[in-house]
Amino acid sequence: MGNKQTTFRDEQFEAYQDCTFFTRKEILRLHGRYRELAPHLVPLDYTNDPDIKLPLTLLINMPELKENPFRDRIVQTFSEDGQGNLSFNDFVDMFSALCESSSRELKTIYAFKIYDFNRDNFICKEDMEKTINKLTKGELTPEEVTLVCDKAIEEADLDGDSKLSFADFENMISKAPDFLSTFHVRI
Amino acid sequence: MQRVDVTGEPVPITARIGSLVNPLLDQLPSYQSLLYRRKSSTSKPKRRGSSRNRLGSFGSGKSGVNTITKYEERQNGQTLQRPVRELPRTMAEKRTDRDQRLKQDQKLSRWTQRRRSTHRYLKRLREDAQERLNSLVLWRGDIHLIEGMFGTGILSYFSFLRFLVMLNLLIFLLMFSFVMLPIIIAPHTEGNITYNQADGSKCSVYPNSARRGLVIFHEHITDLLSGGGFLEQTYLFYGYYKVDAVRFPWFNYNLALAYLLVTIAYILLSLIWIVKRSASGFKRNLIQDVDRFQSFCNKVFAGWDFCITNENAGKLKRSSLLYELKVNLEEERIKQKIADRSRTEKCRIYAIRLILNIFVIAVLAACFYSIYWATIFSQKAQLDQKKENFMVDLIYEYLPSIVITLANFITPLLFCLIINFEDYSPAFEIRFTLMRCVFMRLTSIGVLLFSLWSQITKCKDGPCDCGYNHLLYSCWETRVGQEMYKLTVFDFIIIAAVTIFVEFPRKLIVNYCNCRLAQWWGQQEFAIPQNVLEIVYGQTICWIGTFYCPLLPAICTIKYFFIFYIKKVSLMNNCRPATRPFRASSSNFFFLVVLLIGLALACLPVLVGIAQINCSQACGPFVNYTVSWEVVPRTVSELPIGIRSLLFALASEACAVSLFVITCLVMFYVIALAGAHKRVINQLREQLVLEGRDKRFLIEKLCQAQKPPTVWSSPSQPQPRTSRDSRGSRGSSRSPSYHTSFSSNYNDAMFLAHAPPHSSTHV
Numbered sequence: 021m022g023n024k025q026t027t028f029r030d031e032q033f034e035a036y037q038d039c040t041f042f043t044r045k046e047i048l049r050l051h052g053r054y055r056e057l058a059p060h061l062v063p064l065d066y067t068n069d070p071d072i073k074l075p076l077t078l079l080i081n082m083p084e085l086k087e088n089p090f091r092d093r094i095v096q097t098f099s100e101d102g103q104g105n106l107s108f109n110d111f112v113d114m115f116s117a118l119c120e121s122s123s124r125e126l127k128t129i130y131a132f133k134i135y136d137f138n139r140d141n142f143i144c145k146e147d148m149e150k151t152i153n154k155l156t157k158g159e160l161t162p163e164e165v166t167l168v169c170d171k172a173i174e175e176a177d178l179d180g181d182s183k184l185s186f187a188d189f190e191n192m193i194s195k196a197p198d199f200l201s202t203f204h205v206r207i
Numbered sequence: 208m209q210r211v212d213v214t215g216e217p218v219p220i221t222a223r224i225g226s227l228v229n230p231l232l233d234q235l236p237s238y239q240s241l242l243y244r245r246k247s248s249t250s251k252p253k254r255r256g257s258s259r260n261r262l263g264s265f266g267s268g269k270s271g272v273n274t275i276t277k278y279e280e281r282q283n284g285q286t287l288q289r290p291v292r293e294l295p296r297t298m299a300e301k302r303t304d305r306d307q308r309l310k311q312d313q314k315l316s317r318w319t320q321r322r323r324s325t326h327r328y329l330k331r332l333r334e335d336a337q338e339r340l341n342s343l344v345l346w347r348g349d350i351h352l353i354e355g356m357f358g359t360g361i362l363s364y365f366s367f368l369r370f371l372v373m374l375n376l377l378i379f380l381l382m383f384s385f386v387m388l389p390i391i392i393a394p395h396t397e398g399n400i401t402y403n404q405a406d407g408s409k410c411s412v413y414p415n416s417a418r419r420g421l422v423i424f425h426e427h428i429t430d431l432l433s434g435g436g437f438l439e440q441t442y443l444f445y446g447y448y449k450v451d452a453v454r455f456p457w458f459n460y461n462l463a464l465a466y467l468l469v470t471i472a473y474i475l476l477s478l479i480w481i482v483k484r485s486a487s488g489f490k491r492n493l494i495q496d497v498d499r500f501q502s503f504c505n506k507v508f509a510g511w512d513f514c515i516t517n518e519n520a521g522k523l524k525r526s527s528l529l530y531e532l533k534v535n536l537e538e539e540r541i542k543q544k545i546a547d548r549s550r551t552e553k554c555r556i557y558a559i560r561l562i563l564n565i566f567v568i569a570v571l572a573a574c575f576y577s578i579y580w581a582t583i584f585s586q587k588a589q590l591d592q593k594k595e596n597f598m599v600d601l602i603y604e605y606l607p608s609i610v611i612t613l614a615n616f617i618t619p620l621l622f623c624l625i626i627n628f629e630d631y632s633p634a635f636e637i638r639f640t641l642m643r644c645v646f647m648r649l650t651s652i653g654v655l656l657f658s659l660w661s662q663i664t665k666c667k668d669g670p671c672d673c674g675y676n677h678l679l680y681s682c683w684e685t686r687v688g689q690e691m692y693k694l695t696v697f698d699f700i701i702i703a704a705v706t707i708f709v710e711f712p713r714k715l716i717v718n719y720c721n722c723r724l725a726q727w728w729g730q731q732e733f734a735i736p737q738n739v740l741e742i743v744y745g746q747t748i749c750w751i752g753t754f755y756c757p758l759l760p761a762i763c764t765i766k767y768f769f770i771f772y773i774k775k776v777s778l779m780n781n782c783r784p785a786t787r788p789f790r791a792s793s794s795n796f797f798f799l800v801v802l803l804i805g806l807a808l809a810c811l812p813v814l815v816g817i818a819q820i821n822c823s824q825a826c827g828p829f830v831n832y833t834v835s836w837e838v839v840p841r842t843v844s845e846l847p848i849g850i851r852s853l854l855f856a857l858a859s860e861a862c863a864v865s866l867f868v869i870t871c872l873v874m875f876y877v878i879a880l881a882g883a884h885k886r887v888i889n890q891l892r893e894q895l896v897l898e899g900r901d902k903r904f905l906i907e908k909l910c911q912a913q914k915p916p917t918v919w920s921s922p923s924q925p926q927p928r929t930s931r932d933s934r935g936s937r938g939s940s941r942s943p944s945y946h947t948s949f950s951s952n953y954n955d956a957m958f959l960a961h962a963p964p965h966s967s968t969h970v
Contacts, residue, residue, distance in 0.1 A: 178895050
């Protein structure tokens, strides 16, 4: 590659290219971005897979995530411990799942996980109210929020349990025209 | 959510059934397939915090997951092998998956191995090439910036603009390489150009329009802006191509035929490219179920643009989302109101709509008449050649363009005003106003051309001798080309002038002047529909004008290139995004549909000009023919007899009718297929509902069956995986089979009531 110091071995590159939607250059660029969040913590040399995790607070201040109302949930979903501490693998995985070339099914699965605040495999009314409040930052009155929640559940709920299971969510997203174009992060 | 307390003891049965439901649900294969990253958060307490290695935090969940999915895969015959990168798992799991697949590949024969490795290598190569191509894409950085600041709605406008730049460049390259290049290289390659000679008849007199003697400087400017004078006899216009054929040493290049075929080719090329681009949006629009349109869900779950990086843009997006939700709630209320309308109210509304539509038609008719009048006046003024004043001359030249621009400025405002009285739902209002504006814009060009044509074919006494008015229009194609050229130039001047002289001062006034008028006027909104109509209008002119002015695509490419930067600067500095946001998905589709309408409307004048109107005898490549189309039959008659009979057979009625019948059959088949798919989708949806209900019913029964307190004291032994799998898979089947499965697996039911055990046996 012409680098004086190698960041990854060739096998690691191959593995990354197979397991994500990124190319070599993009993986290196991502490593640069990951490193600049905490230069003293993250080594330049990743050839022996160091086990370094960056905390939530550093990650949600990235420019790509800063303005996103769901940034906490996104980082938590892709972290292994659920608290938002991402290793480099998780970091790459996150941006790969959210990138433009990622598949619709993958994005649907992760969108469901992100919007499921209480992690009970259902998007219930409370989850949806939290989503709406994060989106509008409390500008809607509580009655309007409830009304929107009810209408949304009414539109998407198939099995009539007044909450959205993954099947309901997937069916709804497949018919939502904006999903693919809005649910991606460019890095 | 606490389903177990910290010591891992199960919660007593007095707790709500719902809280016990979830551990059971977690065991079902359908949830396992969701492959949650951290099962520990839902069901395991944190007491075994010591197992900190990567695999440990998953414990039984992950390995169990692997066994379950592998088991299921084996059940399905492992036919569905999705690429590793599309699996929703952690990186470590994906890597192990990948290694497993590679190991499996080792077991295959050498031939299959080699094939797979070449396949992988080619895929890698293709991705690298794709990446390199992507870096060459025009304006990538600019568009990325715009996307981050304003979201995907406005982004779609700019990528549409980029598409038009590429399209125009391609059309120009076509025109250049097949029409201009032979003429240019002929002298260098010993080619012999045969020109069309004037045959002495009165139709073939073409006075030279170049200015002679002392030419005042401003006349050069007039010439540049109007395409007359020194520009008339150049490559720019049709009239210059007085070449019949170019005889190269090795073959004879029929330029007239090439000119005609390139025209048809660029229309077809534009059509194919637009349809290809709109295909994906079309598919998505078809899937949308019109009956249960999910406006709320779409806004809540797919409303936020995840690529916004700018704080202001975030605030604006939030307010626009808020506005959309409020509009939706309002629409619900209006729908209710419409449903509650009484008979008299309905009659009143219909009467109002009828009157207003007649008014709209009257306005349109008035606009078209004024365009017609302006064109005739302008033509007369140019032909009379009275030179009054530099500015007045220019105004006479540009009168049709000015009238068209004024009409296109006033009518949208009028339409927006009128639609408020017609009492439609907000979504329909937007679409209907847009339709009216599109119609107005694109038909105004048609009216201009029609009035030109009426002038060209109108002779003083009776029918024209040469088929056109050869006294006034010795080379009418050039004149038409000049009109198209003027329209293009004026369009560009207006866009630049509006940005510089209206938008920048508006921003200054609104920012620095505190009077109420300024605040009411407000900051400029980037209205996407109007901007799109502007550039579609320009593109329609380009398509019509390329036949008469072969360099027009190049001019349009440069024009759109500059418009991109003008609009971008204006957007960054002056505008705020519209409060009525335009959705990205439907917008791409909308742009391309409007462009297609423009293309369809552009084809009409071109085809009429080629096939109906007599071409001029004094200029151009078609001097030896009556109409331009005649060059094709004449060339066909000179072809060898085999090809000629083949072409005649293809164009005969038998072939056309059979092609038509085949197309009808294919269409019917596809429609039937679509209907069948729709039915299947409905059936599957109903099945999904029933399955969900079944599942809940079964789980409730299960929980009820666990009521006896003796169940809690017995320790749970980890049951073998297979029986749990079979339980899970049978559990989702229909209710009658529940009884048999339940009675045989009573111990399992007991086990499932507890939290899934920790990793001890399942790592």
